[in-house]
């Protein structure tokens with residue numbers, strides 16, 4: 410069943426999350442995209458009627474995310490939350506993504522070596538093997554499947570479990586609770602329950618790693634002894650969720666976008682050397698962190714000619730920034746040959762995505778392998794029946810029935 414839109418429009422100002430409604434499901438919500446053209450720094454309203462500033466253009470988004478006077482600390486008054494549940498999560502068990510330096514840098518430094526480009530590149534054969542094994546199983550005696558459950562989700566799940574040292578056998582458990590945490594529809598009670606379950610899971614895992622260390626990231630974090638038990642648990646939860654939900658949704662949404670743009674698909678099939686650049690273009694065009702990146706001003710700040718007073722919340726809509734024609738001519742067009750490297754799909758500034766080398770490697774391998782091994786890949790249902798994730802903090806599709 411197709412999920413309902415996340416919200417209905419507020420009578421006075423744009424309600425966030427804004428509905429995509431009848432527009433193209435790959436494009437930003439029409440209201441937010443209109444703001445970029447007409448009033449690029451504009452006021453909007455959150456679920457609890459609190460106001461938030463939308464920053465919609467590429468240059469302004471980089472100004473905000475690049476300036477520490479816009480704080481990522483979710484405990485500061487005025488910090489904007491998308492739902493009551495998100496607020497519960499960020500305040501009760503914070504991790505470094507919602508902290509400022511120096512606390513943020515202290516934790517990030519413990520992880521940078523593990524996610525460096527060179528370290529991640531060494532995982533290529535392993536990721537390729539996982540992709541091939543999944544496609545072997547998916548195609549074995551069959552000519553149709555749900556690409557999300559058979560390929561796009563298990564690929565990054567298996568990889569992040571391997572990296573962290575989390576048993577993949579528990580995937581049904583942590584995938585279900587991750588979904589609850591990311592759903593804009595979850596009640597505060599549901600969020601609290603799933604969060605507690607995941608934190609308890611991570612605490613048990615930390616204890617296991619203390620007794621029987623392995624060479625995974627989680628074991629090393631535990632062995633360093635610099636983080637408290639609660640900090641370890643919320644960090645493990647963040648890495649596990651960020652590590653599989655994002656790449657999984659990019660993989661399935663990218664596949665769908667290519668199937669909907671057969672000319673671009675044909676270019677990639679003809680010249681696989683384009684895949685690397687196509688991944689950047691798909692990251693730009695699809696921008697799955699679709700609702701935006703939140704901050705709060707700690708001083709009166711001027712952005713795009715508007716004054717954002719100290720203590721007021723800001724949402725950087727990176728999906729509209731990635732369509733900004735000043736940086737990406739014909740930004741609403743998917744063009745796998747374009748140089749899209751200036752996109753802000755991974756954010757910008759000190760919080761820029763830690764996992765981006767891994768995400769890039771996984772996406773490159775997933776797309777190249779899928780196109781090479783399934784030359785006749787096609788949708789198995791009409792496009793109109795695809796259930797888009799309007800109801801989730803990370804955009805994508807709930808299912809992608811394909812045939813070959």
Ligand code: HEM
Nearest residue numbers: 505506651652655656659698754755756760762763764768
């Ligand atoms: C941060 C997007 C994959 C781990 C971020 C941010 C964005 C983002 C926009 C910035 C948030 C902010 O500034 O508030 C994405 C996308 C991905 C992806 C689009 C895939 C296509 C991954 C993967 C991991 C990961 C595979 C692996 C663990 C993180 C972490 C942060 C982060 C730990 C926080 C960094 C910090 O605050 O310093 N990501 N991400 N992400 N991402 Fe990713």
